[in-house]
Amino acid sequence: MTKLLLSVHVLAAILAIGSITVAASMFPRYALRASSGEEQDGRSAGIATLLHRICRGYAVAGLAVPVFGIATGAQLGVLTDAWLIASLALTAIAAALLAWAILPGQQRLLALAQDVPTQESARPTATRLTMLTGIFNVLWTIVVVLMIVRPGSTTGA
Numbered sequence: 001m002t003k004l005l006l007s008v009h010v011l012a013a014i015l016a017i018g019s020i021t022v023a024a025s026m027f028p029r030y031a032l033r034a035s036s037g038e039e040q041d042g043r044s045a046g047i048a049t050l051l052h053r054i055c056r057g058y059a060v061a062g063l064a065v066p067v068f069g070i071a072t073g074a075q076l077g078v079l080t081d082a083w084l085i086a087s088l089a090l091t092a093i094a095a096a097l098l099a100w101a102i103l104p105g106q107q108r109l110l111a112l113a114q115d116v117p118t119q120e121s122a123r124p125t126a127t128r129l130t131m132l133t134g135i136f137n138v139l140w141t142i143v144v145v146l147m148i149v150r151p152g153s154t155t156g157a
Helices: 002-035 043-061 064-076 082-115 119-148
Strands: none
Touching: 002 043, 002 064, 002 082, 002 119, 043 082, 064 082, 082 119
């Protein structure tokens, strides 16, 4: 059972969190292009909208990552280990950052691109969003490192 839980946990992390990190990282560039008002076909606006929908959809799917992670930790008897508690805390911070800063920031940037077709008015929001996305990505990188090189590991790492 532990192997199944761990497999689902890792697959969910790769598919959901990986998709969010890529889509969120690409979003500000396309949203800025859309707000420049130079494009006639609206391609960048469509791409930005799609990237936002990917982030939103995979955020919901990403809830499976900590759920199966906790279930795996319970099966392994490591729920009280410091590396797992740190990973859960960082996961909670990353989830809060996504839910309360990145996704709303993307929505604001999409609204700016539709309302005011000037890139300069959207640039501060895009810059802040790029920074927040970078922090989100770094948090997940730290979680991955903690999962692989966990203190007290019996794998010899």
